[in-house]
Amino acid sequence: MLLEHVDPVAVAEEASLVLREAWAPPALHYTADYLRWQLGFPGPPAQAVLAREGGEPAGFIGAAPRRFRFRGAASEGYVLSFVSVRPKFQGQGLASRLYAELLDGLRGSGSPIVVFVEARSAAARRVLLKAVEQAGFKLKPLAACQNHGFVPRASARPAQAVATPAQAVDEVIAAIAACDGERVLWSAPDAAQLEHSLRDPRSRRLLRVEEAGRAVGAAAVFLSEIATAAGVDRVPTVDALYLPEPTAERVAAVLRAASEAFAGEATVPVVSAPNLAIVPQDQLRPAGARATGATFDAFVVHPDGAPWLDAEVTNLEVV
Numbered sequence: 001m002l003l004e005h006v007d008p009v010a011v012a013e014e015a016s017l018v019l020r021e022a023w024a025p026p027a028l029h030y031t032a033d034y035l036r037w038q039l040g041f042p043g044p045p046a047q048a049v050l051a052r053e054g055g056e057p058a059g060f061i062g063a064a065p066r067r068f069r070f071r072g073a074a075s076e077g078y079v080l081s082f083v084s085v086r087p088k089f090q091g092q093g094l095a096s097r098l099y100a101e102l103l104d105g106l107r108g109s110g111s112p113i114v115v116f117v118e119a120r121s122a123a124a125r126r127v128l129l130k131a132v133e134q135a136g137f138k139l140k141p142l143a144a145c146q147n148h149g150f151v152p153r154a155s156a157r158p159a160q161a162v163a164t165p166a167q168a169v170d171e172v173i174a175a176i177a178a179c180d181g182e183r184v185l186w187s188a189p190d191a192a193q194l195e196h197s198l199r200d201p202r203s204r205r206l207l208r209v210e211e212a213g214r215a216v217g218a219a220a221v222f223l224s225e226i227a228t229a230a231g232v233d234r235v236p237t238v239d240a241l242y243l244p245e246p247t248a249e250r251v252a253a254v255l256r257a258a259s260e261a262f263a264g265e266a267t268v269p270v271v272s273a274p275n276l277a278i279v280p281q282d283q284l285r286p287a288g289a290r291a292t293g294a295t296f297d298a299f300v301v302h303p304d305g306a307p308w309l310d311a312e313v314t315n316l317e318v319v
Contacts, residue, residue, distance in 0.1 A: 001053050001094065003101050008039035008048035014057040015050065015082065020227070022084035029225035029232050033201040035082070038319065039064050042192040044076050044109060049101045051085075051094055058089040061098040063106060063113065066316065069188035070308055072180055077112040077308075080301070081319040083124070095124075099131035103301075107135070112302040114185070116318050119144060119295040128299070138305040142185070142298040143277045143313040148289035150255040150271040161211040161249040163219060163257035169194040171208045175218035175242045184278055185300065185311035187240050202234075205261045209243065209250055216250060217243035220317070221258040223265055224272060236266050238273040239317045246279045248286035255288060274318040 008015065012032040019030035039046040043065030051059035063078040080102070085094045106113065117124050132139045166172050169191050179186045189197065197220065198204055204222040208215060220239040225232050236258045243250055258271045273289060274296065284291075296318050300308050 001051055001058065001092075001097075003049055003051045003097060005101070005105055006048050006050045008046050008062050009036050011048070011050050011060075012036045012039075015048070015060045015062070018057050018060040018086055019082060019084045021086045025228045026226050026233075029227040030082075031201070031225075034225075035062075037196075037199060037201055041065050041196055043067060044078070044111060047078070047102060047105050048082075049098050049105070051089075051098060053089065057086070059085040059094045059098050061102050063102060064319065066114075067188050067190055067193060068112075068308075068316075069176070069179065069186040070184075070311055071182060073307070074188055075112070077114065078106065079316060079319050080113050080115045095127050096131055099127060100135060103131060103135040103137060107137075107303050110303060112300060112306055112308045114142075114314060114316055115299045115301055116145065116296040117299070119297050125297060132301055136303075138302045138309055140300045140309040140311065142300060142311060145275040145277050145296045145298055145318055147292045147294035147296075148273045148276055148284060149292050150259065150273065150288050150290070151269060152256055152259040152271075153288070159249070159253060159256070161209060161216065161247070161253040163207040163209045163253040165261075166206040166208045166218065169206065171215070172206050172218040172220075172242065175208070175215065175244075178217075178244045179242055179315075180244065183312040185308060185314040185316070186242075187314070187316040203262055203265055204239075207254060207257050209253055211250065216245065217241070219243075219254040219257075221254070221261055223262045234262070234265055234267045236262050236271045238271065238276075241276065241278060241315055243278065246283065248283040251276065251279055251283060251287040251289065275315065277313045278315045
């Protein structure tokens with residue numbers, strides 16, 4: 001088995017094949033265009049490892065650049081994802097080797113990394129923890145990200161908060177700049193990353209959240225593509241919340257806007273919100289959000305240790 005550090009954009013077709021075979025439906029629809037976009041964000045070079053057996057793609061792992069803010073300081077980092085092994089190559093310890101190879105390549109960057117693992121996958125969690133320990137990296141669990149669903153319902157009470165399409169990325173950057181605190185590791189894309197995000201091959205919107213005529217936050221929403229046994233479902237999805245002071249009204253405004261943003265394109269009436277971890281639990285039900293069975297464990301991984309290891313929660317999109 002040959003493991004090679006690769007240009008993730010150049011091997012997007014092979015990576016797409018690995019991911020689509022590795023994850024049984026229902027699962028994210030891993031097209032080559034999606035991978036080129038996700039691993040093509042501005043910032044430090046994306047990192048990826050492709051495993052081949054006899055020239056045939058067998059496994060893949062990638063880390064995409066992101067920009068973060070913690071305790072007022074911005075820094076570059078990565079979100080590690082796309083860990084996948086084709087079924088006929090599973091059971092050979094390949095996932096562990098992929099992690100080890102990628103972490104070794106990331107060591108020199110000194111950059112922190114955020115990783116998401118499905119909570120129900122104990123085996124995947126063990127592989128990650130073992131790889132991090134063997135690589136000598138520091139690891140800190142963050143609050144779990146539980147997926148929530150939202151079905152819009154008519155209300156006789158006027159909404160106090162509204163979310164509308166942002167007219168410019170500067171509006172979203174201003175909202176991000178207001179996000180602070182001692183415990184949240186904020187996703188903090190700059191203008192170049194926000195502009196790139198809008199080139200998502202799936203439909204995507206940036207929202208401005210207002211209350212009483214005053215800007216109180218922002219959000220990113222998109223039309224997720226989920227591969228099912230019957231085809232591809234297109235699901236309105238909340239990607240990231242930028243609410244420095246979240247309330248049930250403000251979260252509900254984002255969820256309502258997401259339900260209305262993709263009229264004629266969405267194939268299901270339910271909004272999915274994979275990461276509402278920055279929202280206090282007692283605000284979720286009043287906002288109309290209902291927990292589903294899907295939960296992702298989130299971790300900060302760092303080669304040297306850093307202030308990030310004091311973080312307790314993140315608003316980063318689950319990739």
